[in-house]
Amino acid sequence: MFPIVRKEVIATNPAVKLFEVKAPLVAAKAKAGQFFILRCNEQGERIPLTIADYNRQAGTVTTIFQEVGASTKILGKLNEGEAILDFVGPLGLPSEIKKHPDPVVCVGGGIGIAPVFPIARALKEAGNYVIGIIGAKNKDLIFWEDRMRAVCDELIVCTDDGSYGRRGFVTDALKDVYTQREGRINQIWAIGPMIMMRVISNTTRPWEVKTIVSMNPIMLDGTGMCGACRVLVGKETKFACVDGPEFDGHLIDWDLAMKRALIFKREEQRALAVVECQGGGCGCH
Amino acid sequence: MSLKGRPPRQEMPCQDPQVRRNNFNEVALGYQEKLAVAEATRCLQCKKPQCLAGCPVEVPIPEFIKAVAEGDFAQAAQIVKSKNSLPAICGRVCPQETQCEAECVLGKKFEPVAIGRLERFVADWEMDKGVEKPAPAPKKGQKVAVIGSGPAGLTCAADLAKLGYAVTLYEALHVPGGVLMYGIPEFRLPKAVVQAEIDYLRQLGVDIQVDIVIGKGKTVQEILDDGYAAVFLGTGAGLPRFMGVPGENLCGVFSANEFLTRTNLMKGYRFPEYFTPVIVGRRVAVLGGGNVAMDAARTALRLGAAESTIVYRRSAKEMPARAEEVEHAHAEGVQFQYLTSPVEMLGDENGWVKALKCLRYELGEPDASGRRRPVPIPGSEFILEADTVVVAIGSGANPMVIKTTKGLAVNKHGNIAADDDGQTSIPGVYAGGDIVTGAATVILAMGAGKKSAQAIDRYLTAQPGEKTQ
Numbered sequence: 001m002f003p004i005v006r007k008e009v010i011a012t013n014p015a016v017k018l019f020e021v022k023a024p025l026v027a028a029k030a031k032a033g034q035f036f037i038l039r040c041n042e043q044g045e046r047i048p049l050t051i052a053d054y055n056r057q058a059g060t061v062t063t064i065f066q067e068v069g070a071s072t073k074i075l076g077k078l079n080e081g082e083a084i085l086d087f088v089g090p091l092g093l094p095s096e097i098k099k100h101p102d103p104v105v106c107v108g109g110g111i112g113i114a115p116v117f118p119i120a121r122a123l124k125e126a127g128n129y130v131i132g133i134i135g136a137k138n139k140d141l142i143f144w145e146d147r148m149r150a151v152c153d154e155l156i157v158c159t160d161d162g163s164y165g166r167r168g169f170v171t172d173a174l175k176d177v178y179t180q181r182e183g184r185i186n187q188i189w190a191i192g193p194m195i196m197m198r199v200i201s202n203t204t205r206p207w208e209v210k211t212i213v214s215m216n217p218i219m220l221d222g223t224g225m226c227g228a229c230r231v232l233v234g235k236e237t238k239f240a241c242v243d244g245p246e247f248d249g250h251l252i253d254w255d256l257a258m259k260r261a262l263i264f265k266r267e268e269q270r271a272l273a274v275v276e277c278q279g280g281g282c283g284c285h
Numbered sequence: 286m287s288l289k290g291r292p293p294r295q296e297m298p299c300q301d302p303q304v305r306r307n308n309f310n311e312v313a314l315g316y317q318e319k320l321a322v323a324e325a326t327r328c329l330q331c332k333k334p335q336c337l338a339g340c341p342v343e344v345p346i347p348e349f350i351k352a353v354a355e356g357d358f359a360q361a362a363q364i365v366k367s368k369n370s371l372p373a374i375c376g377r378v379c380p381q382e383t384q385c386e387a388e389c390v391l392g393k394k395f396e397p398v399a400i401g402r403l404e405r406f407v408a409d410w411e412m413d414k415g416v417e418k419p420a421p422a423p424k425k426g427q428k429v430a431v432i433g434s435g436p437a438g439l440t441c442a443a444d445l446a447k448l449g450y451a452v453t454l455y456e457a458l459h460v461p462g463g464v465l466m467y468g469i470p471e472f473r474l475p476k477a478v479v480q481a482e483i484d485y486l487r488q489l490g491v492d493i494q495v496d497i498v499i500g501k502g503k504t505v506q507e508i509l510d511d512g513y514a515a516v517f518l519g520t521g522a523g524l525p526r527f528m529g530v531p532g533e534n535l536c537g538v539f540s541a542n543e544f545l546t547r548t549n550l551m552k553g554y555r556f557p558e559y560f561t562p563v564i565v566g567r568r569v570a571v572l573g574g575g576n577v578a579m580d581a582a583r584t585a586l587r588l589g590a591a592e593s594t595i596v597y598r599r600s601a602k603e604m605p606a607r608a609e610e611v612e613h614a615h616a617e618g619v620q621f622q623y624l625t626s627p628v629e630m631l632g633d634e635n636g637w638v639k640a641l642k643c644l645r646y647e648l649g650e651p652d653a654s655g656r657r658r659p660v661p662i663p664g665s666e667f668i669l670e671a672d673t674v675v676v677a678i679g680s681g682a683n684p685m686v687i688k689t690t691k692g693l694a695v696n697k698h699g700n701i702a703a704d705d706d707g708q709t710s711i712p713g714v715y716a717g718g719d720i721v722t723g724a725a726t727v728i729l730a731m732g733a734g735k736k737s738a739q740a741i742d743r744y745l746t747a748q749p750g751e752k753t754q
């Protein structure tokens with residue numbers, strides 16, 4: 001069992017929560033860009049979440065997740081002091097971190113702010129000039145601004161509705177940075193909803209600036225055993241759990257990736273109904 | 286002895302095909318005592334028993350069958366277990382018709398003794414009565430790590446524990462058992478049977494650590510540095526192969542590993558009580574002709590598919606699946622398209638598979654495997670409608686441990702290179718089962734685990750204390 005040592009509610013609409021979990025083996029090896037898989041209880045799904053931070057001394061791993069369906073809602077109900085049944089990692093390949101001659105940009109959209117943070121920190125530690133761009137729908141959904149600011153040389157915060165920072169999408173902020181820097185950007189990391197990563201990849205393709213995205217396809221084992229996580233990169237089929245999750249955004253077949261994310265849509269809705277009517281009162285069974 | 290007076294081979298009582306195709310309960314119900322004794326009396330108790338040569342782990346077949354015939358089932362169980370630590374499993378899944386039963390002299394003129402069914406009977410009988418708690422072995426004071434908890438790892442761990450070693454068994458998934466748990470379906474190998482074996486391992490004092498991926502959370506080198514005197518790698522052939530035809534990433538196309546893992550390990554057939562979904566459409570096509578393909582095709586029916594079709598590029602004769610499972614599949618209504626293979630998977634506008642474009646084949650000259658090579662017939666293209674496709678054309682070695690272990694030699698198939706004892710290129714590191722042979726059988730994996738346990742014991746006895754802390 002893996003005890004939850006800290007729980008924070010980051011936002012309530014939609015619900016976004018932070019868990020710090022005691023998992024010494026994972027904490028000992030974790031690197032930026034990697035993820036883990038957890039299972040809440042005997043009936044639970046195996047769900048992948050990114051390692052947003054780790055503390056090797058305390059043996060803990062921090063993750064931030066959004067409640068989107070049954071499994072993340074069940075997870076969100078757990079409290080400090082309770083424990084998670086299974087927790088395996090670190091999985092996937094770490095981000096490739098090296099010193100770039102020109103600035104690098106780290107873009108985190110929505111829940112993607114969490115996974116982009118350790119990458120920005122590692123890039124900074126490697127001596128890079130790091131420009132951070134974080135964005136969300138509104139002010140309530142912006143988190144870790146202070147932590148990002150601490151590891152970025154510049155940080156731009158945006159909200160879709162203008163309730164905080166500059167109004168507009170992270171893509172717009174990125175375009176401005178590119179223009180101001182006269183194209184002198186070595187590499188971009190973009191993590192967030194699939195649609196955001198796709199739009200950013202399409203934006204940067206003509207610039208010929210390498211753009212790394214972190215794919216989050218449906219996964220099962222996370223060890224390369226099932227192929228559920230297949231993504232088409234260039235002409236090659238890759239397993240995101242072992243060959244990724246980071247890939248060159250310019251090479252991803254986004255149409256396919258977005259369709260594959262919907263494979264279990266009907267079942268996900270059924271599962272959600274089961275979770276939401278637990279406690280009864282809705283009269284659905 | 287006259288053969289004439291002997292009873293015929295006793296049929297295995299089974300669930301009715303029309304009933305069982307709708308449930309996940311075990312298909313073959315097992316012999317009752319009377320049937321078992323009747324079957325056991327068919328054995329001629331040969332002076333030079335041919336059957337022995339057919340069993341990779343040398344189960345003393347005539348001896349245990351004699352005990353069954355005499356009604357001494359406890360004795361029979363002891364005899365089987367002297368050579369085979371997982372008889373309830375082997376009795377169910379060994380390809381007996383090509384192993385022990387293929388050699389039985391009775392089979393030359395009549396039907397062979399149902400050795401596998403008797404083995405299962407004996408093991409189930411013992412399990413029913415409650416297995417005696419093993420006596421603790423005198424401690425050797427050395428630690429050995431076993432990686433992977435399939436039949437190879439389970440057997441190796443059990444044998445090492447019995448020899449007095451402190452054994453830690455590492456498993457990447459959240460449940461030990463390997464393919465026995467995630468691959469082979471409940472209706473063929475009830476998970477409670479596998480669980481009983483794992484409980485037995487715990488009683489032997491084996492420390493089972495799940496949720497640890499070796500090569501990620503820990504490396505083989507770190508395990509050795511932690512004071513383990515030897516390591517056994519039994520990581521299996523878990524890497525699914527795809528066909529490499531266009532359209533293979535369409536929605537609704539699954540590897541057999543994914544399809545079966547969702548169903549078995551994650552209990553998807555009980556969705557939404559269990560939260561992992563598994564889906565089938567109306568028409569399911571399963572590509573391949575082995576045990577994995579049969580399991581997938583039969584699982585599809587149980588999940589509610591109206592039609593389930595095996596698409597295999599050679600003919601019925603070449604199918605590597607166990608004969609009994611092919612029969613069961615037929616009886617349940619699985620259809621077969623032999624000498625057929627897809628060249629493309631066609632999708633609809635939502636990215637879902639809707640059909641396979643297939644070619645017909647004929648058999649040509651024998652290939653390297655000794656089987657006649659399928660040759661496509663030009664112009665034989667046709668469309669096979671399918672809204673779910675399961676790819677079951679084999680699997681390779683997962684490279685995770687290999688890539689992260691310096692100095693570990695591999696063979697030309699990408700499997701770990703090891704000698705007959707399982708010794709790899711690294712002293713103290715042994716390997717066996719599918720990770721060495723490529724996808725094979727439960728009993729061969731067990732045999733390899735057994736041999737390595739003995740070799741590890743010899744290795745550690747030869748240099749006492751040298752590798753301990």
Ligand SMILES: Cc1cc2nc3c(=O)[nH]c(=O)nc-3n(C[C@H](O)[C@H](O)[C@H](O)COP(=O)(O)OP(=O)(O)OC[C@H]3O[C@@H](n4cnc5c(N)ncnc54)[C@H](O)[C@@H]3O)c2cc1C
Pocket residue numbers: 035045046047048049050051063064065066067068069070071072073111114115215216217218219220245260261262268269272
């Ligand atoms: C490598 C990786 C890292 C991730 N990191 C984070 C993170 O840091 N924070 C976060 O909030 N989310 C993260 N996700 C997504 C998270 O795993 C899904 O939101 C979660 O599995 C949804 O489960 P659910 O039952 O609550 O929702 P569901 O109702 O099952 O599904 C909602 C959505 O999640 C996707 N999804 C469903 N099942 C899975 C699955 N087994 N694996 C992946 N996606 C699935 C579906 O495509 C669907 O769009 C990550 C996914 C991957 C693959």
Ligand SMILES: Cc1cc2nc3c(=O)[nH]c(=O)nc-3n(C[C@H](O)[C@H](O)[C@H](O)COP(=O)(O)OP(=O)(O)OC[C@H]3O[C@@H](n4cnc5c(N)ncnc54)[C@H](O)[C@@H]3O)c2cc1C
Pocket residue numbers: 378379380432433434435436437438455456457458461462463464465468469470497498499500519520521522523545576577580607683685686717718719720724725726727728730
């Ligand atoms: C669907 C199906 C049906 C089959 N039917 C039959 C049958 O009827 N009869 C028969 O004889 N054979 C059958 N087989 C074949 C048989 O199951 C295998 O040959 C046998 O299980 C191989 O045993 P193993 O111990 O080598 O590996 P596996 O059973 O594959 O076990 C390997 C274990 O190692 C774990 N592992 C892998 N990598 C790591 C890592 N890096 N760290 C930690 N753990 C790791 C895996 O999770 C797995 O649990 C079938 C196989 C399948 C898939």
Ligand code: SF4
Pocket residue numbers: 339340341342343344346369375376379381384385386400401404728
């Ligand atoms: S272990 Fe398998 S091959 Fe050996 S006797 Fe038993 S069923 Fe036959």
Ligand code: SF4
Pocket residue numbers: 327328329330331334335336337346347388389390391398400
């Ligand atoms: S060969 Fe057949 S008849 Fe002879 S001992 Fe073996 S099982 Fe009995």
Ligand code: FES
Pocket residue numbers: 218219220221222223224225226227228229239240241242
């Ligand atoms: S999740 Fe199964 S192979 Fe990636």
